[in-house]
Amino acid sequence: MTIFMTFRIALKALNRNKMRTALTMLGMIIGVGAVITMVALGNGAQVSIEQAVQSAGTNVIMVNSGNFSSGGVRQGQGMSNTMTPDDAVAIREVPGVQFLVETINNRGGQIVAGNQNWNTHVEGTNVDLPLIKNWPLESGQFFTPTDVLSASKVCVIGTTVKNMLFPDGGDVVEQIIRIGKHPFKIIGVLISKGQSSVGQDQDDVIYAPFTTVQKKMRGVTYIESMTVSAASADNIRQTSDAIAAVLRVRHKIQPGDSDDFMVRTLEDIAAMRTETTKTMTYLLASIAGVSLLVGGIGIMNIMLVSVTERTREIGLRLAIGARGGDVLMQFLVEAVVISLLGGSIGIGLGYGLSRGLTQFLQWPTYVSPQAVLVAFGFAAGIGIFFGFYPARKASALDPIEALRYE
Amino acid sequence: MSLISVRDLKKTYIVGDIEVRALRHVSLDVEAGEFLAVTGPSGSGKSTFMHILGCLDRPTSGQYFLDGKDVSRLSKNDLARIRNHQIGFVFQGFNLLSRTTALENVELPLLYNSAASKGSDRKRRAMESLKLVGLEQRTHHLPNQLSGGQQQRVAIARSLINNPSILLADEPTGNLDTKTSIEVMDVFQTLNKERGITVLLITHERDIAEYGTRIVAFRDGVIKTDEKIANRRIASVELAALPPVSVD
Numbered sequence A: 001m002t003i004f005m006t007f008r009i010a011l012k013a014l015n016r017n018k019m020r021t022a023l024t025m026l027g028m029i030i031g032v033g034a035v036i037t038m039v040a041l042g043n044g045a046q047v048s049i050e051q052a053v054q055s056a057g058t059n060v061i062m063v064n065s066g067n068f069s070s071g072g073v074r075q076g077q078g079m080s081n082t083m084t085p086d087d088a089v090a091i092r093e094v095p096g097v098q099f100l101v102e103t104i105n106n107r108g109g110q111i112v113a114g115n116q117n118w119n120t121h122v123e124g125t126n127v128d129l130p131l132i133k134n135w136p137l138e139s140g141q142f143f144t145p146t147d148v149l150s151a152s153k154v155c156v157i158g159t160t161v162k163n164m165l166f167p168d169g170g171d172v173v174e175q176i177i178r179i180g181k182h183p184f185k186i187i188g189v190l191i192s193k194g195q196s197s198v199g200q201d202q203d204d205v206i207y208a209p210f211t212t213v214q215k216k217m218r219g220v221t222y223i224e225s226m227t228v229s230a231a232s233a234d235n236i237r238q239t240s241d242a243i244a245a246v247l248r249v250r251h252k253i254q255p256g257d258s259d260d261f262m263v264r265t266l267e268d269i270a271a272m273r274t275e276t277t278k279t280m281t282y283l284l285a286s287i288a289g290v291s292l293l294v295g296g297i298g299i300m301n302i303m304l305v306s307v308t309e310r311t312r313e314i315g316l317r318l319a320i321g322a323r324g325g326d327v328l329m330q331f332l333v334e335a336v337v338i339s340l341l342g343g344s345i346g347i348g349l350g351y352g353l354s355r356g357l358t359q360f361l362q363w364p365t366y367v368s369p370q371a372v373l374v375a376f377g378f379a380a381g382i383g384i385f386f387g388f389y390p391a392r393k394a395s396a397l398d399p400i401e402a403l404r405y406e
Numbered sequence B: 001m002s003l004i005s006v007r008d009l010k011k012t013y014i015v016g017d018i019e020v021r022a023l024r025h026v027s028l029d030v031e032a033g034e035f036l037a038v039t040g041p042s043g044s045g046k047s048t049f050m051h052i053l054g055c056l057d058r059p060t061s062g063q064y065f066l067d068g069k070d071v072s073r074l075s076k077n078d079l080a081r082i083r084n085h086q087i088g089f090v091f092q093g094f095n096l097l098s099r100t101t102a103l104e105n106v107e108l109p110l111l112y113n114s115a116a117s118k119g120s121d122r123k124r125r126a127m128e129s130l131k132l133v134g135l136e137q138r139t140h141h142l143p144n145q146l147s148g149g150q151q152q153r154v155a156i157a158r159s160l161i162n163n164p165s166i167l168l169a170d171e172p173t174g175n176l177d178t179k180t181s182i183e184v185m186d187v188f189q190t191l192n193k194e195r196g197i198t199v200l201l202i203t204h205e206r207d208i209a210e211y212g213t214r215i216v217a218f219r220d221g222v223i224k225t226d227e228k229i230a231n232r233r234i235a236s237v238e239l240a241a242l243p244p245v246s247v248d
């Protein structure tokens, strides 16, 4: 019997029990769909990390307050607020440092202009930000050292914020918006960077002088982090080591004690985040894999029922000359058709779900061709694995007894 | 050389501690072209005997020569091949696949015959087979759209599709009324006479057995009597004599 005929017979048999076939397939659809979505989330996170590194440039060094890599034993370490603008002043003097901005965020304020409003966080920064991020303005200008010194309530916005607050268009420079209860004057608009390829909106930003965020909004004197750009990518390692040394002296860290800050190049950050992302991906994928397993067991269950129901048919086929191998193939192919069809629909579902997550929740996702191939292979494997036992049972039937079966 | 030749055939089933000796010592020769009726009381071993002749089962001991070849010790796959190529089965319960047209039912054995892989070829042969049993008008009917006699004729057409040399029928008229039984016997007699197919027919009824050329009677796993039939019944003649009713 040709494999083509075997497939036709399998399709016919499955077609006879449409509802049952569909329900069995559903297990596979959900399983494969879940795996694809989870892997897409993991891959998306990975891609967004890589893009962040690429768009920020390779010679960027992040200096964060707190140190969550020193282990979870000392509670609160990761949140210590020991970094001050004076640290920044000192680091500016470190050889190899080209630009530096202090960063402190103000989260969760409602932004209002006229009768429009929007929700995004305000990032307090310094004048060199457009240089570090290599991000020019489409109109107006960035704030000046004077603005920072005097903690003026001025801000520079991205195009998304502009479009949300001023849907009618027009020149928005010199317009006043309210952030929380504070009025801010828009003095510049950054050019649009568009969506990152994993669907994150890079233009949904508001920048204000960090001093303004510190004093007027948060009422604190510390800063949360600094972004430093090294003069060249070559001696970035020395530069970051030198920054750490300066901070250790300034924060009076004894040799052997752990730092209360972290100095990392973007590559360090990427490597670290990649590790966590991988762990997360494996975790999510294996949870999703369990549902795939359940789908496989569903196939096995239904195939066993089907073999029992069709005992007489099997007996007849054997009597008219089918070999055990023919019967085995017939049922195995049925199982594989269920799993492959279900798998294919599951891949479609997973793809759709991933797109939806990106579209509506802005979670970065990426459905890689490898993931699709692996999922397809897995589906086939599950069909073969869970279909084998029932098929084997069918092929081992004694024709005489099978024909007598009631 | 006989088409079928069995020597001292034994078949013993073991159920728990009990030995069931379904066939004790059966020896028999059947020539090509014979129409053999096998009778005997229930449990006398008729079906067991036929299963062995049909290569569905193997004897516990003894030999079975089919066409001069000892087939009693062949492998399962070799037996499957013989069933497909040389033997046609007709069962009491028809055993047609439900929700499958008459044509597709008849085609079925060809799927397991590597020599007949072309779809159009299979269709043509299935059509011819249905024509032989007079059902060319019913090719696309499903089993539940056919009468019992018609279903049994579809089953006969199926058994013929690979041009077997032997037709084995286990109580093929058991589920049919008298007139339909005669019609089915007519099909067997025609195939036996015109195509030279050897027919082995199991039946409980003496009058059905009389359509054959020879009657073999089983009792307790042995052959009790083996006789030529003197006044053979001819189904076509009887059908012609019947008062005409609406046919098909």
Ligand SMILES: Nc1ncnc2c1ncn2[C@@H]1O[C@H](COP(=O)(O)OP(=O)(O)OP(=O)(O)O)[C@@H](O)[C@H]1O
Pocket: B013, B014, B015, B020, B021, B022, B040, B041, B042, B043, B044, B045, B046, B047, B048, B049
């Ligand atoms: N698979 C089996 N296991 C055990 N005993 C069996 C088996 N098949 C048949 N037998 C026994 O073998 C004997 C012969 O059975 P067989 O089916 O050949 O009888 P039969 O002549 O065809 O009867 P009937 O006319 O009722 O169909 C019986 O006693 C039966 O119980």
Ligand SMILES: [Mg+2]
Pocket: B046, B047, B048, B170
């Ligand atoms: Mg019987």
